[in-house]
Amino acid sequence: MRKYEGAFILLSNLEEDVRNAEIEKVKNIITERQGTIEKVNEWGQRRLAYEIDKKREGYYVFIEFTAGADAVNEIDRICKISDNFVRHMITVDESN
Template identity: 35%
Template sequence: MKHYELLTILKPTLEAEELASKVEFIKELLQKNEAEIKHTNEIGIKNLAYEIDKNNRGYYVVVYFQAPGASIKEIERILGIDEQVLRFLTIKYESKKDISFWDKLSTPKKEIVKGEAKVEPVAKSATETPVEAKVEENV
């Protein structure tokens, strides 16, 4: 199984429920095509570099997944037919450096235990002045 990233730009005119169902549709599409989803990142509405189908903005969704190479063609075919999808881009990760990125996605972040104290930096007050270094003069 190879590592992939799928960036999808959806129409910004969709309601919140429609956006949620479209994101779920994309996840189900990947799973039906033997993909194993590692991470999903819903970026939200962003301005487009140029107008697409009379839209200046789009709802961005990024899905990181592993899948056999043969299933990508079918995934892209179905996304190309969908009228709610403005654009999509599939990126295949091949180098060891890129694949090491996947280990970071699949590793859960350490949660803070209730008993642990958080270390916060102490802010300097606006009235403090820096201490000047003393210079000794030899006479």
């Protein structure tokens, strides 16, 4: 188990319940695979640094968690096939 930080940008025009369901989906993947969620930081709606697929804004969410590689791979897979995620990135937290 390693510490990770996930950065997720969701579509800015999603309804709140849909957006929360997508965030919960990621959190459930972590906990179902014996991982722990340290912190969830929702920045909310922000302007993107550059246009992505003709979109200028996104909803930013950062999740710090501890999990195995299988959870990270599943999160990556789910984010790639979902149309609600604009971008995502999961990095290993080397601060410890």
